Amino acid sequence: MNAFRLGRVFGIEIRVDWSWVFIFVLMTWNLASGFVAWHPDWPGPERVLVAAVASVLFFACVLAHELAHSVVATRLGLRVRSITLFLFGGVSNIEHEPPSAGSEFATAVVGPLTSLVLGVLFVALASALTPFSVHGGAEAEAMLAQLGPGATLLAWLGPVNIGVGLFNLIPAFPLDGGRVLRATLWGLSKDWRFATMAASAIAQVVGWGFIVAGIAMSFGATLPLVGAGVSSGLWLAFIGWWVHSAASQSFRRIAQDDPGGRDPHGAAGQAE
Numbered sequence: 001m002n003a004f005r006l007g008r009v010f011g012i013e014i015r016v017d018w019s020w021v022f023i024f025v026l027m028t029w030n031l032a033s034g035f036v037a038w039h040p041d042w043p044g045p046e047r048v049l050v051a052a053v054a055s056v057l058f059f060a061c062v063l064a065h066e067l068a069h070s071v072v073a074t075r076l077g078l079r080v081r082s083i084t085l086f087l088f089g090g091v092s093n094i095e096h097e098p099p100s101a102g103s104e105f106a107t108a109v110v111g112p113l114t115s116l117v118l119g120v121l122f123v124a125l126a127s128a129l130t131p132f133s134v135h136g137g138a139e140a141e142a143m144l145a146q147l148g149p150g151a152t153l154l155a156w157l158g159p160v161n162i163g164v165g166l167f168n169l170i171p172a173f174p175l176d177g178g179r180v181l182r183a184t185l186w187g188l189s190k191d192w193r194f195a196t197m198a199a200s201a202i203a204q205v206v207g208w209g210f211i212v213a214g215i216a217m218s219f220g221a222t223l224p225l226v227g228a229g230v231s232s233g234l235w236l237a238f239i240g241w242w243v244h245s246a247a248s249q250s251f252r253r254i255a256q257d258d259p260g261g262r263d264p265h266g267a268a269g270q271a272e
Contacts, residue, residue, distance in 0.1 A: 002018050002019070003017040003018065003084055003086075004016055006020075007160060009063075009083075010067065010070070010071060010074075012067070012074075012080050012082065012083055013081070013082040013083070013085065014082070014083050014085075016085045016086075016164055017084055017085065017086035020059070020085050020086055024055050024059070026052045027051075027054075027055045027058070028048065028052045028054075028055045029051075030051075031049045031050075031051035031054050031055065031156075032044075032047045032050075033268065034136070035047045035051060037146075038147070038152065039152070050149050050152060050153065052125045053149075054153055054156055054157065056261070057153060057157060058157065058160060059085055059090075061118055061157065061160075061161050061164070062085060062089045062090045062164070063083065063085065063090065064114055064115075065089075065090065065112075065114050065115050065164070065168075066085075066090040066092045066111065068110045068113075068114040069092045069093045069094075069107055069108070069110060069111045069176075070083060070094070072106055073092070073098070073107045074105045075263065076098065076099075076106065076107065077099075078094050078095065078096055078098065078103075079094070079095040079096070080092055080093065080095070081093040082096055085167075089164075094107075098183075100185070101184070101186040101187035101195075102187070102217050104179060104182065104183035104186065104266075105180060105183035105184070105187070107179075108176045108177075108179035108180045108183060109176065110181050111176050112165040112168040112169050112176050112177070113165070113170060114160070114165075115162070115164045115165035116162055116165035116166070118157075118161045119157075119158050119159065119162030119163075119164075119230045120156075120158070121158075122154045122157045122158035122161060123154075123155075123159065124158075125158075126151055126154035126155040129151055129154070130146070130148075130151040130155075159220050170201070170206060171199070171202055171203070172203040172207065172243045173196075173200050173202070173203040173246075173247050173250060174203075174246050174247070178199050178200075178203050178247075179199075179200070181202065182196055183195075185198050185199060196250065197251055198223065199247075200247045200248070200250040200251035201247075201248075203243055203244070203247035203250075204244050204247045204248055205259050206240075206243060207242075207243035207244025207245075207247060208240065208244060209240065210236055210237065210239055210241075210243060210244075211237045211240035211241060211244070212240075213236055213240070214233045214234060214235070214236035214237025214239075215233065215237055216232035216233070217229060217230075217233030217236060218230045218234055219233075229266040
């Protein structure tokens, strides 16, 4: 297994995939470059140090997101083998699929809610401790320049966690939003197999939408809430490919099962 053990939290083994090292370096480099606009007077080493701390704290927030999934799953009687941080964020390795639509809904929705709560908390702290403002223009740039390292971390972590929470609510299985959708369809239809296939099919459409949007951004299109640019577009297209691939695998696996059957012993996972 391409992961190393970090320790245990609440009795759950925490592992870090080696792909995380790549995204950690990439995120630190991008943040250090971005902090030039926020703090043009900061020396390079200080920007890199703050960026590295921001990357570590971001993945700590991802771990909190996954722990929320795992704690709820454990309370519902599901065994959680481990949590692994990797390229796309994290995944909770839950031994079995939830036994009911209600337990699936609770396990899935708590992760995004945790990210949203953390985001709002960080924004509130940044606003309380500094003259932080969400308004744009020269006034906002001047305010950002006044932030110290701690306040800068809060001002960055807040919107990022809110973004993570909202992104994970997108109805694209196996993202949390897709699992919430599956739980809803499962509760309405009383048919786990139908709900999984329907959620997977919808996720494939969403994945293609990400791919098309990412390609359009790479060719100069500007999208609301996403922006523009080649790097952002390629990243969005890559995420779309991953969502489509994961959803396609789920669809094929369920389609090959016996009619009306679900594997009560199959492993599940909350992926971000």
